[in-house]
Amino acid sequence: MRIALRCLPGYADHLPQPRLARTALPDWLRTMPAEAAAPLLSDAPVRTVKQCPPFIDAMQGGILFPLAADLAVAGGALSWDWNLPPHARARPSRAPVGVHLPEQATGFPGLERPGQFIVKFTNFWTVELPEGWSMLFVHPVNRLDLPFRTVSGLVDCDAWRDGAVHFPAVWSDPDFEGTLPAGTPVAQGFPVPRDALELEIGEMAPDRLADHLDVQDALQAEPGLYRKRYRGGAKS
Missing domain, CATH: 2.70.40.10 (Deoxyuridine triphosphatase (dUTPase))
Structure with missing residues (x-):
């Protein structure tokens, strides 16, 4: 731009x-x-x-x-x-x-x-x-x-x-x-x-819930997950 x-x-x-x-x-x-x-975590980093x-x-x-x-x-x-x-x-x-x-x-x-x-x-x-x-x-x-x-x-x-x-x-x-x-x-x-915004609001479909849970598990297993795999809109 x-x-x-x-x-x-x-x-x-x-x-x-x-x-x-x-x-x-x-x-x-x-x-x-x-x-x-972090003192609350016994000085763990x-x-x-x-x-x-x-x-x-x-x-x-x-x-x-x-x-x-x-x-x-x-x-x-x-x-x-x-x-x-x-x-x-x-x-x-x-x-x-x-x-x-x-x-x-x-x-x-x-x-x-x-x-x-x-x-x-x-x-x-x-x-x-x-x-x-x-x-x-x-x-x-x-x-x-x-x-x-x-x-x-x-x-x-x-x-x-x-x-x-x-x-x-x-x-x-x-x-x-x-x-x-x-x-x-x-x-x-x-x-x-200045495009008009539209909202779509509702509960997750089963496939999106599965994806959501996969992301939560990966966050625990792989520090920096967002930066490595999702930043910029790209998903692995």
Whole structure:
């Protein structure tokens, strides 16, 4: 699938670029051990999520959209020092982050902790998808280490190819202080088709029950079964 990402003329050298998520896994995942001792099992080794293909595949899917500039956080205030030049024709915000009024999140559960507030990360890249496709924007998958939680949104990026998509987020860690560097992922985008969904719900037929039981037995006998035999939709 071809996805076109465009910024304003003259801005490409000033902006960190979106990246395929598979090329930008976090350092903590790279350094995570494959196994760890479990005290509840008398320190027997257990496999960590580093060996869980669905966990990893979700983090590798889609596109990561970056924070545009270094963002300093101190005393509950956000600041930046970034010399993005004014554009001769367009009039975009040159701030890497803005705010939403708290009233805009009235009734939104999960904002009860003192010091939480709503920000909006500025996205300087338009997104163009093939006809019939939308993009689901979510918080970077499994990135609980980030001090914010990006709010999900679904955008018809085949038609909205020339419009901006910015990323509202809850600043969920009021105690965080430090600098989020430019390029920190602030949203992850997954292209999804707009085909109508249909559900077929019922009990397993006898042959499918037999297959189900075979899979359960194989999971016990062969660690990593999903990765070895079923990942990617192929069955042995």
